[in-house]
Amino acid sequence: AVANDYSYDEVYSRLVKAKGAKGDILIGISTSGNSVNIIKAFEQAKITGMTTVGFTGETGGKIKELSDYLINVPSKDTPRIQEAHILIGHIICELVEKELFKHD
DSSP states (O other): OHHHHTOGGGHHHHHHHHHOOTTOEEEEEOSSSOOHHHHHHHHHHHHHTOEEEEEEOSSOTTHHHHOSEEEEOSOSOHHHHHHHHHHHHHHHHHHHHHHHTOOO
16 A cells, blocks of 8 residues: 555655654665665664664665665675575574573
8 A cells, every 4th residue: 555655665664654663673675775665764764763784785875874784795696695685684583583582
């Protein structure tokens, strides 16, 4: 409905505005770092007081300036960048799970 009533550029920013809260973390993935829908989501996250983590390719694109933490894969090859993003995402999930669900 958001894409239909507004535009695809607004899809994520409206979700961030509706559900995001100060102190939350937003992770955005854009191979080029220039995806308008991710940029707008990061802009809204900044307004909301959220921490932003950008996953990009080699240059970081425009998202580089909006990211509190930037993980830019040093490649220009889209499939390799996306594969690295998947691996990095799984590593982050594993680390978070280990921290949240520590066993004595």
